[in-house]
Amino acid sequence: MSRNLLQSTMIGFGRRLTRTMLSEKIAREHGLLQSLDPRVRVVGLLALVLAVTLSRKISVVAALLAIAIVLALSSKVSPVTLAKRVWLIALGFTGVIALPALFVTPGRAIASLGSLSITEQGLRTATLLVLRVETAVTLTTLLMLCTPWAQVLKALRVLHLPKEAVTMLAMSYRYIFLLVETAGQMFESRISRTVGGLPRAEQRRMTTRTAGVLLSKSVALGNDVYLAMESRGFRGDIQVLSDFRMRSLDYVVLLLFLVAAAAAVWMGR
Amino acid sequence: MHIPDGYLSPSTCATLYVGAVAGWYSALRRLKRALFTRVIPLISVFAAFSFVVMMFNLPLPGGTTGHALGVTIAAIVLGPSGAILAISIAVAIQALFFGDGGISTLGANCFNMAIVGSLVAYGTYRLMAMDAGIRSKRRVVAAAVAGYLAINAAALLAAIEFGIQPALFHDAGGTPLYAPYPLSIAVPAMMIGHLTFAGLAEAVIAAGLVAYLQVADPALLLNTSGVSLESGTAGTPTGSVRRLWVAVAVLMLLTPLGILAAGTAWGEWSPATLAQSTPVQSSDPSPVVPAGLVRLSSLWTAPFPAYAPGFVHSRGFGYLLSAMFGVGVLLGLSLATRRLITNRRKGLET
Numbered sequence: 001m002s003r004n005l006l007q008s009t010m011i012g013f014g015r016r017l018t019r020t021m022l023s024e025k026i027a028r029e030h031g032l033l034q035s036l037d038p039r040v041r042v043v044g045l046l047a048l049v050l051a052v053t054l055s056r057k058i059s060v061v062a063a064l065l066a067i068a069i070v071l072a073l074s075s076k077v078s079p080v081t082l083a084k085r086v087w088l089i090a091l092g093f094t095g096v097i098a099l100p101a102l103f104v105t106p107g108r109a110i111a112s113l114g115s116l117s118i119t120e121q122g123l124r125t126a127t128l129l130v131l132r133v134e135t136a137v138t139l140t141t142l143l144m145l146c147t148p149w150a151q152v153l154k155a156l157r158v159l160h161l162p163k164e165a166v167t168m169l170a171m172s173y174r175y176i177f178l179l180v181e182t183a184g185q186m187f188e189s190r191i192s193r194t195v196g197g198l199p200r201a202e203q204r205r206m207t208t209r210t211a212g213v214l215l216s217k218s219v220a221l222g223n224d225v226y227l228a229m230e231s232r233g234f235r236g237d238i239q240v241l242s243d244f245r246m247r248s249l250d251y252v253v254l255l256l257f258l259v260a261a262a263a264a265v266w267m268g269r
Numbered sequence: 270m271h272i273p274d275g276y277l278s279p280s281t282c283a284t285l286y287v288g289a290v291a292g293w294y295s296a297l298r299r300l301k302r303a304l305f306t307r308v309i310p311l312i313s314v315f316a317a318f319s320f321v322v323m324m325f326n327l328p329l330p331g332g333t334t335g336h337a338l339g340v341t342i343a344a345i346v347l348g349p350s351g352a353i354l355a356i357s358i359a360v361a362i363q364a365l366f367f368g369d370g371g372i373s374t375l376g377a378n379c380f381n382m383a384i385v386g387s388l389v390a391y392g393t394y395r396l397m398a399m400d401a402g403i404r405s406k407r408r409v410v411a412a413a414v415a416g417y418l419a420i421n422a423a424a425l426l427a428a429i430e431f432g433i434q435p436a437l438f439h440d441a442g443g444t445p446l447y448a449p450y451p452l453s454i455a456v457p458a459m460m461i462g463h464l465t466f467a468g469l470a471e472a473v474i475a476a477g478l479v480a481y482l483q484v485a486d487p488a489l490l491l492n493t494s495g496v497s498l499e500s501g502t503a504g505t506p507t508g509s510v511r512r513l514w515v516a517v518a519v520l521m522l523l524t525p526l527g528i529l530a531a532g533t534a535w536g537e538w539s540p541a542t543l544a545q546s547t548p549v550q551s552s553d554p555s556p557v558v559p560a561g562l563v564r565l566s567s568l569w570t571a572p573f574p575a576y577a578p579g580f581v582h583s584r585g586f587g588y589l590l591s592a593m594f595g596v597g598v599l600l601g602l603s604l605a606t607r608r609l610i611t612n613r614r615k616g617l618e619t
Contacts, residue, residue, distance in 0.1 A: 046372060053279050053373045056446050086368065094273070101449035107442070121444040129275060129449065136274030137368050144366055152365070164297060164309065165358075170337060171313035172358045173366075181322045197550075204468070208477025212323055215342065216486050224316035226307050 015078040026145045031075030033146040037250040038155040044257030045143040051261040052136045055268025058128050064264055067141060075146050087134060094133045098126035110230050116164050149173055154244070175221065182217060270338075270420075270427050270459075270467070271363065274371030276448045277430055278438040285430070286376030292384035293357060315343055317357035323359070325529045338382060340423075340473035341416035345390040346482075348493050352391065355382035369409035377430060380521065381423040390475075391493065392418035403490050404483045411552050416475035417468040421460070424467065428452075428459035517596060524576075524583035524592040540566050548586055 027034060033041055048064060055061050071085030072082055144152070153170050158162075187210070198206070277285075300308050319339030339359070343352035357379040363369040370378045397411035432452030435445035448455070482489050484583050576591040577584055 030392075049274060049372050050279075053274060053348040056440060075346065085604070087367070087525075088275070094275075101445075104454070105445065105449055120443060120447075124442075125445045128444075128446065133273050136371055136373070140274070140365070140372055141368060147368070162297065165293075168309060168313045168316065168354065168358055169361065171310060172312030172316035175317035176312050176362065177486050179317050180324075182345070183321050183518075204473055205477070207325055208474055209481060211325060211474060212478050212481030214321065214487060215318055215346075215482070218314045218318040219311065219346070219486075219489060222311035225310040225314065229310065265442055 024148060026075075026077055026081075028146045029076040029146075030134065031077070031146065031249075033071060033075040033142065035249075036253055037244050037246050038147055038151040038249045039108055039158045039244055040246070040254045041143055041147055042152065042155040042255055043158060045139050047261040048264075049136050049139050051264040051268070052132055052139070054265045057130075058124065058131060058266045060264050060268035061131045061135055064260075065131065065138065068135060068138040069262060072138070072142055075142065077142060077145055081145075081268060082138060082141070086137050090134050090137045091130065094130050098129045101126045101129070113183075144235070171225070175218075178221075179214060183210065183214055184212065270382060270424055270463070271360070271370035272381075272427060272430070274373050274376040276371075276434070277374055277377055278306060278434060278447050279373070280315075281430060281434070281437075282373045282376060283446075284373075285380045289357070289379040289384060292353055292380065296353040299350040300354070308351060312347065312567065313358070315347060315351070315355040317361070319343055319356055319359040319544040320362060323363075327588070337416070337471045337587075338420060338423075340382060340386040340393070341390040341419055341471055342385045342478045343421075343455045343477070343495055345394055345412060345479065346489050349391040351386050352387035353383050357389060364480045381426045381430075385426055386419045386423040390415040391424040394420050395493065397399035398494065403494060408483065408490070409480045410493075412479040413476035416471035416473075420468045420471040421463050424459050424463035425456070428456045431455040431459070433610040484517070521589065521592040521596060524588045 052061055052064050055064070058198075069079070069082075072079070078166045095204070102118045103116045105119050105122035105125055107119035109117035109124065110120050119143075140162040145154075149169065153166050153173075156166060156169075190206070300312075322339040322342075325336060338354060338356070340356050343355050347355060359369060360378050360383060361375060362377065364372060364375050389547040391417035394408075394411045397414055398405075398408045401407040401411075429452065431450065432455035434448040438446045440446060450458070479490065487584050540563050544558050556567050577587040578590060581587040581590060
């Protein structure tokens with residue numbers, strides 16, 4: 001397998017792990033969101049995401065983005081982190097999709113680029129789309145950056161997610177890192193044994209074989225985990241500990257979140 | 270294919286959440302009836318595996334690379350219910366943690382990729398593999414086709430969801446409020462990439478994994494194969510045989526529908542029907558029935574001519590009776606042949 005392909009896969013694994021490590025680091029900071037009950041963070045920020053989706057006016061979505069930035073700053077999440085992790089990626093992805101809308105959306109022409117005309121409706125729909133995606137992704141990222149995964153899962157129980165689903169989410173998340181590390185080691189060992197390049201067909205075979213070994217290891221791991229769970233008395237009845245306590249500040253902030261979301265929906269009709 | 274927040278209207282998101290919840294509920298119920306305690310860690314680890322496989326860069330023909338979704342191999346190893354849950358979990362973790370796909374659109378993404386993807390992959394694989402042996406090449410081809418179709422079905426659904434937005438959700442000035450492109454743009458734009466690269470990546474990884482498991486760990490393919498490892502033939506035939514009987518019974522009951530068809534099947538004329546038909550040469554007004562046809566047509570007289578026994582007055586009942594008679598004869602012949610072969614084998618063994 002060519003070293004470039006192997007290295008790009010390895011770099012991909014590394015980036016994902018680094019992002020998560022960074023997330024845990026920010027979650028331990030002493031900021032506004034970190035000081036709140038995780039349930040308030042989950043319900044409040046998801047309510048704002050919902051408001052972003054429901055709002056039909058650019059000004060209202062922009063106001064919600066401003067709220068998200070204030071929340072980030074007061075939670076010690078630097079704008080540079082947000083720009084690198086959220087804004088530029090979302091802008092790149094959504095920008096590519098939104099750009100042609102400037103020209104192909106029927107409406108009143110307000111500018112022209114050669115033979116192409118930018119319409120007022122096209123400009124508005126592209127701006128609304130980009131702004132909406134940026135705001136929603138910023139809010140979701142803030143939730144995940146400021147909350148350890150285990151707490152997010154426990155807080156999701158507030159939304160009446162079945163216990164089985166919460167357990168499987170928690171276990172999957174844990175095993176992702178184990179499997180990423182295992183796959184990374186397999187690719188690393190391959191890099192160390194590869195001199196020169198391989199034909200693409202051989203590269204494909206190599207990748208599927210690696211995936212096959214990983215699959216066998218995953219299933220063996222799943223069986224081992226089951227046996228370990230069973231030997232500790234697991235009979236299918238799942239208990240989720242909840243040690244969350246709501247303080248008066250939590251109630252106040254939750255109310256503010258919900259009022260902001262409701263106001264955005266009402267004003268953005 | 271991971272739809273971010275803001276591309277779909279709230280009502281579209283809500284509708285697809287309802288569809289996804291129905292799928293999750295059904296999958297959970299089915300698994301709870303099975304060995305649920307054993308399945309929980311397996312699905313969890315499989316979700317993690319699917320997540321990691323999505324990060325594999327796969328070299329594709331044409332000098333490009335793509336990545337698979339892992340839905341096909343999940344459907345083949347875990348079955349549709351397990352795959353629905355495993356892929357939904359992987360998609361949820363991607364949305365929550367890595368920003369791939371939105372929160373409001375999580376229902377849509379799970380519906381497209383986890384539910385429809387799993388069902389299409391499983392259905393295609395079972396239909397194509399049938400009762401082929403575990404190590405049969407047909408299973409590898411079936412996995413590839415299942416992967417290709419599953420990804421493209423999911424992509425087509427996503428494209429339709431995008432494409433209906435501007436028609437349904439726009440303001441008074443005609444400005445689209447969500448995804449701005451109509452179906453005529455959204456469907457080709459989405460499908461070109463999936464019909465070429467993404468579908469191919471899933472096909473390659475699914476076929477490659479099935480081929481690998483056939484050699485390294487064939488027991489993993491047994492769950493959804495309906496065949497046993499040793500014989501390569503039906504391992505638990507009771508269920509499939511029962512289904513076959515039901516299908517045969519339904520078809521027999523439907524046989525009177527044949528009466529609805531007007532006219533005579535081309536080339537199946539009796540001498541009398543042929544004599545009534547238009548002459549072959551317009552200059553010759555008399556009907557022409559070939560002499561050979563007249564001679565040979567009386568060679569054998571069927572007991573139930575035209576599926577209508579003479580003693581039955583109702584044509585519909587005659588059809589049904591003919592169907593039952595036909596199936597009975599075939600069954601009798603089949604049983605007689607089996608008995609003959611069994612007796613011969615016993616004779617050879619002794």
